[in-house]
Amino acid sequence: MEDINVISENFSLLEDWEDKYQYLIELGEKLPPLADKYKTDEWKVSGCQSQVWLVPDYHDGKLSFEGDSDAIMVKGIIAVIMAIYQNKSAQEIKKIAVEKIFAKLGLQEHLSLSRRNGMMSMVDKIRYYADSFEK
């Protein structure tokens, strides 16, 4: 799993969208594949135009996630989201201003509600898990 600071630094070096997208694709390729047994409706994030799965795990007070998609670009965006939220406590997760991080990366449009590609649904689901594990 790449560190979000490393990702952020790499993004800042990329000027046009073609390079940014290419880098996203590479990040997606590096994302550990999700076991097929999790690619079910149970783990599906609804509201996405591609199929997106998210599986949470809880260890020593920290949450971690596995995610996957059948779309290559979406997988790249999931890799970024995973890097942002990996191995954090519920408290920490709730404090993360993910929109700001995406804006800094120049990927804000991928989280916008208007786009309805559903990546915000994934963030919402992560926040929901954070809420439920906190209790």
Place this chain on the structure above:
Amino acid sequence: MYDVYKIRQAFPILQKLIDGKPNIYLDSAASAQKPKAVINIMNRILKNEYANVHRGTYALSDKITDKYEKARIIVQKFLNARSAQEIVFTRNATEAINLVAYSWAMENLHQGDEILISEAEHHANLIPWQIVCQKKGCVLRVFKIGDDGAYLPHEFTKSLSDKVKLVAVTAMSNVLGTIFPIKTITAEAHKIGAKVLIDACQAAVHQKIDVQDIDCDFLAFSGHKTYGPTGIGVLYGKSELLKSMPPYQTGGDMVDKVTYQHTTFAEPPSRFEAGTPAIVEAIGLGEALRYMQKIGLENITLHEQELVKYMYEKCREIKDFKHIGSLPNKGGVFSFQVGNIHPQDLAYVLGKEGVAIRIGHHCAEPLVERMGYNSVARASFGLYTTKEDIDAFVKAVAKAQKFFK
């Protein structure tokens, strides 16, 4: 035919750069762009001529009532209905179909009756009938189409038993582009005494609709696809049917006589237009239909056929391009899959290239699944679409292919 480049001058949004790129708008099947004539008349009314309709006793109200009712006459002529009383303004086509579901089907259908639709229906012409079936104990029958999207006459007639009381079909599929022979379908359905509802959302944009010639009992279309505003749709219903139907919603502007205990309702179409209607939008729709008629529906059809031919030709240049709905004589709607590129991935690149397409199930989820997909990309044309738009589309798809190699 007409000069499409001159036509484009009438559409301000097509002159604008979107994120620094020309607006290659290939999503007209979802919603069409608006010509200046529509924008101007709506602006003018809001600025100088606005009042509520029907109840006023002053000049502004009289004038705008006149315009609102004239818009109804424009729609009547556009559809060649017998009278303006057969034209009900609704919020959109979805509301028009729901109106028929609640005010006609719920009242007239009984346990064991059947409703027949095609495999190619939009959710708006599917879900209302599911609800009717659940509530009334009716059966929803679905007749099959071909793998290429073709209408199969024997599949239709096979499903048409004397239990069928309503046939509800699209005149043109919003996913496959297939044009259904609605006149023949209507005649067959009438032979066994069934009523017919036509979903003309796509067809009304692309071809001349004549409800007397088709002889359908109901027909629905929406304003925003026919170059008019959102928030306005049309239900055509045969006069004697509309007269037999109870209101869909109740409230102001649709009554004859009201006491605290009892109300008698106004005649159609007022009976089905409860509350203040979408006044400015109705007038905007009238202007949009006039605009289309000025160009000529036949010319619009010809222009589009030319584009369909060109699109098929150009798509042959793209490796692994698969048409979903591949009839040669279809309308200007192209659903497709390129190699194994996910439509979402494709849309990211096309979006960056300024090419506006749509992906997903296009509110026809069972159809997209029946064709073997859970999401497809779709490019669709309007009367302002050019061959250059198609060239730009092909170029952008080629770029996406390189990208996801």
